[in-house]
Amino acid sequence: MVRHKNRYLVVQINEEGKSETAQLKLRAISLQQSIIDKVQQLHGDFGVAAIRAGFNSKYCNEHTRVAIIRARHGPHKFVASAIPCIKTVENRRVVINILYIGASIRQCFFYLKNYQQRKFDEYCAVLKTDEEKIALKEAVLNFKNVLAFL
Numbered sequence: 001m002v003r004h005k006n007r008y009l010v011v012q013i014n015e016e017g018k019s020e021t022a023q024l025k026l027r028a029i030s031l032q033q034s035i036i037d038k039v040q041q042l043h044g045d046f047g048v049a050a051i052r053a054g055f056n057s058k059y060c061n062e063h064t065r066v067a068i069i070r071a072r073h074g075p076h077k078f079v080a081s082a083i084p085c086i087k088t089v090e091n092r093r094v095v096i097n098i099l100y101i102g103a104s105i106r107q108c109f110f111y112l113k114n115y116q117q118r119k120f121d122e123y124c125a126v127l128k129t130d131e132e133k134i135a136l137k138e139a140v141l142n143f144k145n146v147l148a149f150l
Helices: 028-052 076-085 105-124 130-140
Strands: 006-015 056-061 066-072 092-102
Touching: 006 076, 006 105, 028 056, 028 066, 028 076, 066 076, 066 105, 076 092, 092 105, 105 130
Parallel strands: none
Antiparallel strands: 006 066, 006 092, 056 066
16 A cells, blocks of 8 residues: 655635635635636646645634645646635635644644734734633634544
8 A cells, every 4th residue: 555645734724805804704615616717727627636745725714714735746736826816716706825834734734823823923912802702712723624634
C-alpha cells in the first residue's frame, strides 16, 4: 500500500462590498464545487481528474471566513493556482486569499489558531461590553470542527 501525501490550504474568503467583521455563511461543498469549476476552466479535464482523488473542503468558519481545503501532493498546485481566480461562490462575489499551505492538518490547525487569536484581538478593540467579547470569543475560537480531524 502506498501512502498518499496531502497538502492542506488555509484560505480566507472575503465578500466584496462587505466589512471584514461581517459573517459569511458558506457551505463547504459550495466552496469545493467552485474550486473544481475553476480548475476545469483553467486546467481542463486533466486538472479535474488530478485533483478529484483526495480533494475535500474540511472546515469553514463563518465568523473569521477561513476554510481548510485538502488536496493531494502534486495536484495541489492546480488547486493553489485556481483559488485566487475564483470570483463567485454561491452567486456571491468573493475574493479568496491563500493564507497558508501545510503538509498536515495539525500544522494548519496551529497556524489557524494563531491567526484567529490575532483576529479576535483586532475585533475586541471595537467591542464595548464584556458579554459581546465573550460571545465573540466563543464564536471565533471554536475549534470543535477542526479537532474532530486531528
